[in-house]
Amino acid sequence: MRQFLKKGEPALVFQHLVKWTLIALPMALGVGSLVALFLWLLEEATNLRYQYPALLYLLPFAGVVIYALYKYLGQGTEAGNNLILDQIHDPSGGIPFRMAPLVLLTTIGTHLFGGSVGREGTAVQIGGSISYYVGKKFKLNPADIQIIVLCGMAAGFGAVFGTPVTGAVFALEVIAIGAIRYHALVPCFITAVLADAVCSAWGIQHTQYQINFQKTAFNLTSFLRSDYLLLIKVIGAGVAFGLVAQLFARATHAIRNLSNQYISVKWLIPALGGGMIIGLTFLLGTQDYLGLGVVPPPNGTVSITTAFEPGGATTFSWFWKLLFTAITLGAGFKGGEVTPLFFVGATLGHTLAVLTGAPIDLMAGLGFIAVFAGATNTPLACTLMGVELFGGAPILYYAVACFTAYYFSGHQGIYAAQRLATHKFLHSSGKEENSGNKAAGK
Incomplete structure (x- = not known):
């Protein structure tokens, strides 16, 4: 019978876990703390807009300021989440550290004046820019740079919503349709859990949702019980x-x-x-x-x-x-x-x-x-x-x-x-249906 782990592999697995835990600690501390700051500022900006509804009239002016900030200071960061994804596809591109403070500032400004946007993009960009910075400081090779940027995405997403498991899987699943990068699963999970813990330690409380629905079952089969x-x-x-x-x-x-x-x-x-x-x-x-x-x-x-x-x-x-x-x-x-x-x-x-x-x-x-x-x-x-x-x-x-x-x-x-990576639809012959697209969104 084939051995599950060859000789010496347990030691390599242990070394891999220790390595990424040590890398994840400073990254999770930075990402979790910045996400906590972002969520606090976001709540303050929202409350201020509620207090002064006339701030909405300044939204066009705020948009012009945001445009100018990215034009003169952004230097390639205006692509946002797409820049993070491109970096994972091609590690030679680089992610400027200025992305984190710039997207944090402009997102708060958008919310302050009434723009209808969310927060995950900001958290993911914070995670991506910090993780790339940490990777360069640790002098990681290109393959590990890809993993650490995935970890940054997982950390930002997991911390901003309080869903670390989702954050880890999201980072691996969103890169390409029909493919999941399982080689980075454990590093992403470790970083997302730690970043969420750091964010919570700052006193951030996430919205609690509740579904009171109680399912009833029609037991027509022994293996699937449902209404x-x-x-x-x-x-x-x-x-x-x-x-x-x-x-x-x-x-x-x-x-x-x-x-x-x-x-x-x-x-x-x-x-x-x-x-x-x-x-x-x-x-x-x-x-x-x-x-x-x-x-x-x-x-x-x-x-x-x-x-x-x-x-x-x-x-x-x-x-x-x-x-x-x-x-x-x-x-x-x-x-x-x-x-x-x-x-x-x-x-x-x-x-x-x-x-x-x-x-x-x-x-x-x-x-x-x-x-x-x-x-x-x-x-x-x-x-x-x-x-x-x-x-x-x-x-x-x-x-x-x-x-x-x-x-x-x-x-x-x-x-x-x-x-x-893989089309969603296959013909009965097993051949992929050609949608004419090389990538999503193109």
């Missing part, structure tokens, strides 16, 4: 989640590309984008779709948390948040896409629950993770996120929603630098 009517509804919802994820990605890319194609004076792009956000806010008569949207603003009614409750979202809340976010990001404001995707998914899930008679809290939770899964092409990470955020009892529904959304979201995700 089959609800399962059919979840599959249908998964299709909708995937299509909306594709709509979000395409809308964001289209606004960015068309703006750059037809507007020659580039600083006008964020100015016009900010003006559109102001106009939409007045058109709808609510500030529900500004900022993160985790909790409703004063006098507001719709948010991620309310979507889990009856009457906590309108029929088209998901569409308005999608439009606000696509305009904000497409116009060049800084921040992440993931928290707005949570909003879009949770409110869409609420709407589908009302239409189908499914449990509202369950469907909101499924939309929360499944639209994210479709937009980033990371169904495994998002299934794990459901377990970390909502509990493991409905894991079958998590997986069905996320996997279905993944297949129906197409090959274009929110990250243009995400590569296509």
